[in-house]
Amino acid sequence: MNLETFQPPQGAISDRLLDAAGITIDRLPMLHVIFDRVATYCADGIRHMSASPSYFSVSNIESGRIGDILEAYESNAVAAMFHAVDWDTRILVGFDRDFVFTMVEVLFGSDGTEPPVDDERGFSNIEMRLAQALFEEAGDAVKTAFKAISPTALKLERIETRMDFAIIGRRNNLAVVAKLLIQALGRGGEMFVIIPQSALSPMRQSLAHVVSTDTAPADPRWSKQMHSEVARTSVRLEAVLEERMVDLGEIADLKVGQVLELQASPRSLVRLDCNGQALFRAQLGQSDGSYMLRIEDVVDEDEEFFDDLRDA
Numbered sequence: 001m002n003l004e005t006f007q008p009p010q011g012a013i014s015d016r017l018l019d020a021a022g023i024t025i026d027r028l029p030m031l032h033v034i035f036d037r038v039a040t041y042c043a044d045g046i047r048h049m050s051a052s053p054s055y056f057s058v059s060n061i062e063s064g065r066i067g068d069i070l071e072a073y074e075s076n077a078v079a080a081m082f083h084a085v086d087w088d089t090r091i092l093v094g095f096d097r098d099f100v101f102t103m104v105e106v107l108f109g110s111d112g113t114e115p116p117v118d119d120e121r122g123f124s125n126i127e128m129r130l131a132q133a134l135f136e137e138a139g140d141a142v143k144t145a146f147k148a149i150s151p152t153a154l155k156l157e158r159i160e161t162r163m164d165f166a167i168i169g170r171r172n173n174l175a176v177v178a179k180l181l182i183q184a185l186g187r188g189g190e191m192f193v194i195i196p197q198s199a200l201s202p203m204r205q206s207l208a209h210v211v212s213t214d215t216a217p218a219d220p221r222w223s224k225q226m227h228s229e230v231a232r233t234s235v236r237l238e239a240v241l242e243e244r245m246v247d248l249g250e251i252a253d254l255k256v257g258q259v260l261e262l263q264a265s266p267r268s269l270v271r272l273d274c275n276g277q278a279l280f281r282a283q284l285g286q287s288d289g290s291y292m293l294r295i296e297d298v299v300d301e302d303e304e305f306f307d308d309l310r311d312a
Helices: 010-021 029-047 066-071 097-107 125-146 197-207 220-231 248-252 301-311
Strands: 055-065 077-084 089-096 154-160 174-184 187-196 237-240 269-274 277-287 290-298
Touching (some): 029 097, 055 066, 066 174, 066 187, 089 125, 089 197, 097 174, 125 187, 187 197
Antiparallel strands (some): 077 154, 269 277
């Protein structure tokens, strides 16, 4: 092969150079947007599980060696390993000790008057089971937040309390860690998400630009609750048989017992209003000695407007 005539693809060279240098967080603004959404989805998920409000916020997003990141949480956290099927990699979601203890109080109805737990004991079975439920919520939040950029299924494989066993790659491999803070009942804790840079590299072009038109999908549980509450709202309906413009002098001349003749007939349609807004036209009738209305059609606002102009 003549080396002078061989021209490797320019894109392949730049990709290799960028991969070797690692990911620069400042050049991936969409990453901050995604983890802001993770915080929002986590707060929404826990809102349905507790009476006390919990607030999530992104504390920091940084890159580092997997081993160095995990070392900071040794003996102070519990971590769940997720298999990102479509990314062909594994990611870690972890809770530090304060996070777990705070969520125990929040989910079991504490009012925050008891002093926070301050010891170095291991996690109990109840705390581990609660952590698993929270990991499932957190996994759904991460999956939903990345859906617009690179959708993937996340399968919870196992939970570890020793960071030495929370292996998602070689300990000297580069990764991105996002740290999220929780505040509830006057105390808090930290949640962290570790994603290998090798998984984020294929998304680099998408993460380099903020997608302003991308909106978070609606929470189906919240939408259902909102629809239920709106449907139960009481409204006042008014049936208008006829309207007439009169001057103030005619109003002043009205007397008790005076009869006002209407132009409407039994066949005239009645307008059904709600809060001053015309909604339907209805036919007036009787049933079992009471007046009744049968809706005939929907009021077209544009048609009504032009009719008023012609009448004027």
